[in-house]
Amino acid sequence: MTEETIRKMGNAITIFSNPFRRAVNEVFAKSVYRSPCKLWSDAFWEREALMVELEVGGQKVLNDYAAALAEGSDPDDCFMRCATGLAEVAGVDPWDEFVGDRDFTFGKIQYVINKTEALAYVDYFWDYLGGPIAEIDERRLNDWFLSPESPRSRFGGYHCLMDDETMGRVVRAYRKWGKNKVIAKGRWGKVDWRRLVFPENGMPNSVAWYGKFQCMVEELAKPLNLFPLEILFCCQPEAGFDFCR
Structure with a gap:
């Protein structure tokens, strides 16, 4: 393996290890973020601009969501505040009923939020067990689900x-x-x-x-x-x- 290949792999792994960015990338994939009423080139640049907005302000909204849950706030209220917060970051009117496939809908916002947290869960899981290439220790696996000190508890809400x-x-x-x-x-x-x-x-x-x-x-x-x-x-x-x- 050459030094260039190693560098490129390092960059790819760094990006892949960011759950929020991975979730945003997925929801803006062509198969999810459809734009039937627009030229593909126009839709592409619109998505790119929206992704930049989310990259700048979206992570703070997710962090506030996690902090509110950690403080014991109502999970459903926390989620809706997070969803409306991401809508505001993206410049979306959350009370507009007339949206379609080409818009950043509530459905796509929930995908970003919930996929981000699912990916974060997986990251915490493997970190606790020693990494995906490590042999799984059954005791550690049991502790992940049963121990009061398990990082899993942060995902309950x-x-x-x-x-x-x-x-x-x-x-x-x-x-x-x-x-x-x-x-x-x-x-x-x-x-x-x-x-x-x-x-x-x-x-x-x-x-x-x-x-x-x-x-x-x-x-x-x-x-x-x-x-x-x-x-x-x-x-x-x-x-x-x-x-x-």
Whole structure:
């Protein structure tokens, strides 16, 4: 391996190790941040400008979110303050109902927040266990989930990421195990998380669907002694997790 290759790898790992930047990069990927009503070149520069705004001010909003949770503030209130804070940083009107795929919607904002925290969780996990290339120590693994001193405890108040895979698996599991039949029978096939907006407007793009999703996640997580955020890991196709009691 040449010195140039080593340098490039170092730069790549440095960027990849920043959870907030990784989450922002993902949500602005072409497959997520769609812009059907604009020329691709115009959409590209719009996304680049928005990413710069988030890079400058977004991390502070995330830090304030973590600090508020650490102080014992209500998790849902903390999340909405974080979401509206990121909207303000991005210059988005959070109360505009008329947004679409080309806009930085509530749905995309929740993706940035929740994916950031999920990635941070993974970083803390591997740091606690000695790194992803280390042989997993079963005692340390047990301590991660059971020890009162485990860094895992800081993630108890975070929400679960709402994306296609997780929403689909959670809805299927909840229809089997869930107690709230109104939520279970909801028209989830009409819900596109990318289009969700802040106002509760009674439509399939309402923030209310995000709230229903988090209610399902919390109910499914509780009997498993998991945090809501951890349901994300159970919903990966390769996990083989079926929410069995």
